[in-house]
Amino acid sequence: MGTGTGEVAAFRNVSKSYGRVKAVNGLDLVLRPGETVALLGPNGAGKSSSLDLLLGLREPDSGTVELFGGTPREAITAGRVGAMLQSGGLMSDVKVRELVTLACKVHPKGHAPEEVLTTAGITEIADRRVDKLSGGQEQRVRFALAVAGANDLIVLDEPTTGMDVSVRRQFWAAMRAQADAGRTVLFATHYLEEADSIADRVLVLHKGRLIADGSSAEIKARAGARRIGFELHPSDGRAPDEALLRSLPGTVGLDVSTRTDGVHTVRIRSTDADAGVAALYKAGLYPRGLEVTSLGLEQAFLTITGEQDRTESEEESAR
Numbered sequence: 001m002g003t004g005t006g007e008v009a010a011f012r013n014v015s016k017s018y019g020r021v022k023a024v025n026g027l028d029l030v031l032r033p034g035e036t037v038a039l040l041g042p043n044g045a046g047k048s049s050s051l052d053l054l055l056g057l058r059e060p061d062s063g064t065v066e067l068f069g070g071t072p073r074e075a076i077t078a079g080r081v082g083a084m085l086q087s088g089g090l091m092s093d094v095k096v097r098e099l100v101t102l103a104c105k106v107h108p109k110g111h112a113p114e115e116v117l118t119t120a121g122i123t124e125i126a127d128r129r130v131d132k133l134s135g136g137q138e139q140r141v142r143f144a145l146a147v148a149g150a151n152d153l154i155v156l157d158e159p160t161t162g163m164d165v166s167v168r169r170q171f172w173a174a175m176r177a178q179a180d181a182g183r184t185v186l187f188a189t190h191y192l193e194e195a196d197s198i199a200d201r202v203l204v205l206h207k208g209r210l211i212a213d214g215s216s217a218e219i220k221a222r223a224g225a226r227r228i229g230f231e232l233h234p235s236d237g238r239a240p241d242e243a244l245l246r247s248l249p250g251t252v253g254l255d256v257s258t259r260t261d262g263v264h265t266v267r268i269r270s271t272d273a274d275a276g277v278a279a280l281y282k283a284g285l286y287p288r289g290l291e292v293t294s295l296g297l298e299q300a301f302l303t304i305t306g307e308q309d310r311t312e313s314e315e316e317s318a319r
C-alpha cells in the first residue's frame with residue numbers, strides 16, 4: 001500500500017509519563033501491513049496510552065511515533081487510519097444512520113453509508129437515536145465510524161466491552177473481514193481468548209513495557225504452557241529421579257508427590273511436551289495415565305507478567 005518503508009507504524013524508544021507514573025516506558029515496536037495484532041495487558045499496563053500516542057492524540061515525552069512513514073497527523077488527515085476508542089462521546093441528537101453518513105462523507109475515501117451499516121451489523125438500529133443505545137449497540141456504532149472509509153490501519157481500544165457473546169462473535173467476524181481485505185488491525189484487549197483466536201501476533205504490555213511479542217503459540221511456549229502429568233508405580237521398576245525429570249527437554253517446572261501406596265504423581269511444566277514425553281520413554285520410565293494439557297494463554301500471560309514482577313523486585317533489592 002505504498003508506505004515506502006513497508007512499515008505501517010513504528011514506535012522508536014517511546015516513553016510517556018503522567019507525573020510519576022510511567023504509562024509507556026521505552027516502547028520499540030513495528031507493525032507491518034496485513035497483520036492482526038492484539039495488545040494485551042492488565043489494567044493500567046499502558047495500552048490506551050500507547051494507542052493515543054499512535055494516533056497522535058498525545059505527544060511522547062521522548063522517542064518518536066510514525067504512521068506510514070510520516071507523522072500520525074499526516075496519516076489521519078490522509079484517511080489512512082480508522083479508530084475506535086474507549087471514551088469520547090458520540091454526537092447525541094442524531095440518528096445512527098445520520099452519524100454514519102456524516103462519517104462516510106468526511107472520510108477522504110468514504111464508503112457508502114448503507115454498506116457501512118451492514119458491515120457493522122447495525123442496519124436494524126439505523127433509525128434509533130445515538131443517545132438511546134445500549135452499551136453494546138453503541139460499541140457497534142463506534143466500530144461503524146472506524147470502518148466508514150477505506151483505511152489501511154484500524155485501531156481498536158477494547159472494542160468488545162459491553163457486547164454480549166453473540167454480538168461479540170459477529171463483531172469479530174466483521175473485524176476478520178477487514179483483516180482479510182488486507183487491512184492492518186491493532187486492538188487492545190483484556191480477553192486472552194480474543195488475542196488467542198483472532199490475532200496473528202500478540203504483544204504483551206506490562207507497566208508500560210513490551211514484555212512479549214510473538215504468536216500466541218510462541219507466547220504460550222515461552223511460559224511453559226503445557227503440563228505433562230503421569231504416575232510412576234513402584235511395581236514398574238524405576239523410581240522417579242528428580243534430576244532426570246528436570247533434565248527432560250522443555251522442562252521448566254516439576255512437582256512430584258508420593259501417595260501412601262507408593263505411587264508417584266509427577267507433573268511437569270514444559271515448553272516442548274512432545275520432546276519431553278519421548279525422552280521419558282527413552283530414559284526407561286513407564287509413565288501411566290499420561291496426560292498432556294495446554295495451560296492456555298491466560299496461564300502464559302500470568303507466568304510472563306509474574307516473571308517480570310520478580311525480575312523487577314530482584315533489580316530493586318540489588319540497588
Ligand SMILES: Nc1ncnc2c1ncn2[C@@H]1O[C@H](COP(=O)(O)OP(=O)(O)OP(=O)(O)O)[C@@H](O)[C@H]1O
Nearest residue numbers: 018021022023041042043044045046047048049050
Ligand atoms: N491522563 C492521565 N493522567 C494521569 N495518569 C494517567 C492518565 N492516563 C493514564 N494514566 C495512568 O497511566 C497508566 C497507564 O494507563 P493506560 O490507560 O494507558 O492503561 P491501559 O492498559 O489502557 O489500562 P485499562 O486496561 O485499564 O484501560 C495507568 O497507571 C494510568 O493510571
